[in-house]
Amino acid sequence: MNGVHDMGGMHGFGKVEPEPNEPVFHAAWEGRVLAMQRAIAYTGAWSIDLSRAAQESLPAQVYLGVSYYKRWALGLEQNLLGKGLIGADELAAGHSLHPGKPVDRIMTAADIGAALTRGKFGRSPTATARYTIGESVRAKNIHPLTHTRLPRYVRGHVGVVERIQGCHVFPDSVAIDAGENPQWLYTVVFDGRDLWGEASDSTVKVSVEAFEPYLEPA
Amino acid sequence: MQLRVRAIETILTEKGYIDPAALDLIIEAFETRIGPHNGARVVARAWTDPAFRHRLIDDASTAVAELGVVGRVGDHLVAVENTPKRHNMIVCTLCSCYPWEVLGLPPVWYKSAPYRSRAVSDPRGVLADFGITLAPDTEIRVWDSTAETRFMVLPMRPAGTEGWSEERLAGLVTRDCMIGTGLPKRPEEVA
Numbered sequence: 001m002n003g004v005h006d007m008g009g010m011h012g013f014g015k016v017e018p019e020p021n022e023p024v025f026h027a028a029w030e031g032r033v034l035a036m037q038r039a040i041a042y043t044g045a046w047s048i049d050l051s052r053a054a055q056e057s058l059p060a061q062v063y064l065g066v067s068y069y070k071r072w073a074l075g076l077e078q079n080l081l082g083k084g085l086i087g088a089d090e091l092a093a094g095h096s097l098h099p100g101k102p103v104d105r106i107m108t109a110a111d112i113g114a115a116l117t118r119g120k121f122g123r124s125p126t127a128t129a130r131y132t133i134g135e136s137v138r139a140k141n142i143h144p145l146t147h148t149r150l151p152r153y154v155r156g157h158v159g160v161v162e163r164i165q166g167c168h169v170f171p172d173s174v175a176i177d178a179g180e181n182p183q184w185l186y187t188v189v190f191d192g193r194d195l196w197g198e199a200s201d202s203t204v205k206v207s208v209e210a211f212e213p214y215l216e217p218a
Numbered sequence: 219m220q221l222r223v224r225a226i227e228t229i230l231t232e233k234g235y236i237d238p239a240a241l242d243l244i245i246e247a248f249e250t251r252i253g254p255h256n257g258a259r260v261v262a263r264a265w266t267d268p269a270f271r272h273r274l275i276d277d278a279s280t281a282v283a284e285l286g287v288v289g290r291v292g293d294h295l296v297a298v299e300n301t302p303k304r305h306n307m308i309v310c311t312l313c314s315c316y317p318w319e320v321l322g323l324p325p326v327w328y329k330s331a332p333y334r335s336r337a338v339s340d341p342r343g344v345l346a347d348f349g350i351t352l353a354p355d356t357e358i359r360v361w362d363s364t365a366e367t368r369f370m371v372l373p374m375r376p377a378g379t380e381g382w383s384e385e386r387l388a389g390l391v392t393r394d395c396m397i398g399t400g401l402p403k404r405p406e407e408v409a
Contacts, residue, residue: 005312005313006311006312007311007312007331007334007335008311008312008334008335008337008338008339008362009335009338009339010331010335011335013330013331013332013335013336014332015332015347016327016330016332016333016336016344016347016348016399017327017330017332017347018325018327018347018348018394019325019326019327022325022326024248024249024253024322024323025245025249026326027219027220028220029219029220029223029224031244031245031248031249032223032224032227032241032245033223034244034245034248034323035240035241035242035244035245036223036226036227036230036236036241038244039230039235039236039237039240039241039244040230040235040236043235043236045235052312052313055313064331068314068326068329070219073219073222073223073226076226077226080226080230085230085233085235086226086229086230086233090229091225091226091229094224094225094228094229095225095228095229095232096228096229096232096233099233100233100234100235101233103235106234106235106236106237107236107237107240108237108239108240109237109239109240109243111240112240112243112244112247115240115244116244116247116252117291117292117319118292118293118294118318118319118366118368119292119366120292120293121293121294121365121366122293122294149312149364149365150364151311151312151362151364153311153338153339165294165365165367166294168294168365168366169366171365185365185367187361187367189359192339195338195339196339200339201340201341201342201358203354203355203356203357203358204341204342204357204358204360205357205358205359205360206338206359206360206362207359207360207361207362208362208364209362209363209364209365209367210364210365211365
């Protein structure tokens, strides 16, 4: 969806302001949110793509107006409710009021090593890659209403395939519960002037990681 | 927010979906063990061991795992190398994808709208926000982490560090230089 999360190239957000000696978490609840997200992901209730989709579907003013971890917490609540793992009545009460739904597995202290390792997103290809390294490709001009990982700023532009990253789970499918639908993933590099105009910095090149369905021959 | 988050944790615990003790360990890992010091070890090794550098550029997941300084490494880690002609910079414009295993959790600025919006369109302006000025003809290559591939920058080894040990070199490697919004410290900065 063309949400405010798709920020590449937007103006008006001001300077980047690094915080000296920044702590890992700014409040204890931030760590709890991060850890809960991990622990719930471990149960197999939903994938990372659905977490992203939930945050992106927050109202634009909410997305922009809250901190990173508050956005996570809101997305977590939304998915817990959406998957029927908790009820709105329970959220209001602050306690469990009904028995839990069965989940694949529960993360215990013994599972921490696995829990801290990123998931594997590579899959065996079922077809050969359509594009080759060095080939010119155009990012499609698409505007899906659901989750996608093709940022707006490259849509319609021509770039060059620089790397083939293997065949990966396709977020656009996973986020709508339509299965993994693995697709070839390419690093496609664009000339900055093609994206930002002739007056822009001629030394800039920008790449995105683009799934094959995002691309067409140029 | 604290009360709201505590309520969620209470419900999830009572329902048997999560074990709070496991949550404690995840938080502890990110507060103590998983941070940019891991990435610094990787960079320092690459600076001192050309064969490792080759393996890192070729397949960072395997190379970093073999180094053994970083716990477990997921698939799809990619190291991109700065050269005198090219400076690399990492961003995730769509959310905040970041190489957690080697750099820990991302700083607030990396997740912020100013960085995510401008890194791809005005990287020199962003570098200026960090006090960094590159030669005008240096190519700036921005990597937008729009999938599950994760990137880290292998910065150039600072001059004047000939003969330094890996450990001493690691002290020059900052988090920001592995994101591409900084440069390694110069020897005189740590003298």
